[in-house]
Amino acid sequence: xxxxxxxxxxxxxxxxxxxxxxxxxxxxxxxxxxxxxxxxxxxxxxxxxxxxxxxxxxxxxxxxxxxxxxxxxxxxxxxxxxxxxxxxxxxxxxxxxxxxxxxxxxxxxxxxxxxxxxxxxxxxxxxxxxxxxxxxxxxxxxxxxxxxxxxxxxxxxxxxxxxxxxxxxxxxxxxxxxxxxxxxxxxxx
Amino acid sequence: xxxxxxxxxxxxxxxxxxxxxxxxxxxxxxxxxxxxxxxxxxxxxxxxxxxxxxxxxxxxxxxxxxxxxxxxxxxxxxxxxxx
Numbered sequence: 001x002x003x004x005x006x007x008x009x010x011x012x013x014x015x016x017x018x019x020x021x022x023x024x025x026x027x028x029x030x031x032x033x034x035x036x037x038x039x040x041x042x043x044x045x046x047x048x049x050x051x052x053x054x055x056x057x058x059x060x061x062x063x064x065x066x067x068x069x070x071x072x073x074x075x076x077x078x079x080x081x082x083x084x085x086x087x088x089x090x091x092x093x094x095x096x097x098x099x100x101x102x103x104x105x106x107x108x109x110x111x112x113x114x115x116x117x118x119x120x121x122x123x124x125x126x127x128x129x130x131x132x133x134x135x136x137x138x139x140x141x142x143x144x145x146x147x148x149x150x151x152x153x154x155x156x157x158x159x160x161x162x163x164x165x166x167x168x169x170x171x172x173x174x175x176x177x178x179x180x181x182x183x184x185x186x187x188x189x
Numbered sequence: 190x191x192x193x194x195x196x197x198x199x200x201x202x203x204x205x206x207x208x209x210x211x212x213x214x215x216x217x218x219x220x221x222x223x224x225x226x227x228x229x230x231x232x233x234x235x236x237x238x239x240x241x242x243x244x245x246x247x248x249x250x251x252x253x254x255x256x257x258x259x260x261x262x263x264x265x266x267x268x269x270x271x272x
Contacts, residue, residue, distance in 0.1 A: 007266045015262070016253045023249050033258050037265055044269065090195055098195040104229040107236055114236070115243035124240075142206065143241040149206060168202040175233045
């Protein structure tokens with residue numbers, strides 16, 4: 001047990017892995033590095049809590065995950081994001097009887113090609129940035145960081161029912177934006 | 190039938206995040222069978238979902254701490270460890 005209590009060694013062995021985890025959630029180098037620092041210090045101070053029933057890496061990731069959730073919760077509180085009056089795009093896409101007001105187009109490209117296109121990454125980013133803040137946050141956590149429902153709900157302080165509503169709105173908003181900015185080009189060319 | 194499009198896209202979105210009940214799945218499949226607009230939308234949401242997954246795996250795969258970040262973290266840890 002005692003040979004594992006060495007934060008410098010943790011940094012050496014797990015630093016890059018933890019950093020990648022933090023970056024995939026925070027997309028900000030300074031912030032990810034700060035979270036890593038806090039994690040290693042918290043682990044160092046609380047190493048007696050490490051029971052040895054998981055690997056050091058799993059234990060460290062657990063601490064980092066909590067730090068990131070706390071950070072996101074704080075961000076949301078600071079910015080005072082209202083979850084009630086977020087824009088509901090579904091009303092713009094459907095007629096009052098609930099049918100499509102404008103027919104969705106066929107998307108011909110496949111995910112592999114889209115992922116390889118740097119230009120598409122840029123368009124996707126700009127479309128995500130256009131989403132209302134809370135929709136953007138849950139979409140990023142769920143789709144780009146692959147956080148599970150429970151984690152997203154905890155970080156954003158929403159029920160799973162509300163989360164699914166936000167994700168539905170985000171996906172429809174994104175679909176519309178991508179159709180205009182990316183997939184619409186097919187027909188013009 | 191048509192009035193169900195909004196609800197069908199909600200179920201199609203939910204299916205990416207949770208297990209639908211048997212009844213939900215049945216009504217979604219039935220709707221998609223008859224509605225090409227919702228089929229298209231369902232396909233688009235899946236393309237976004239799968240592309241995001243591929244981007245996720247490629248984006249930070251090779252990322253490492255820079256020497257400067259590593260040096261800074263070591264400094265902080267050394268200082269704390271000697272307190």
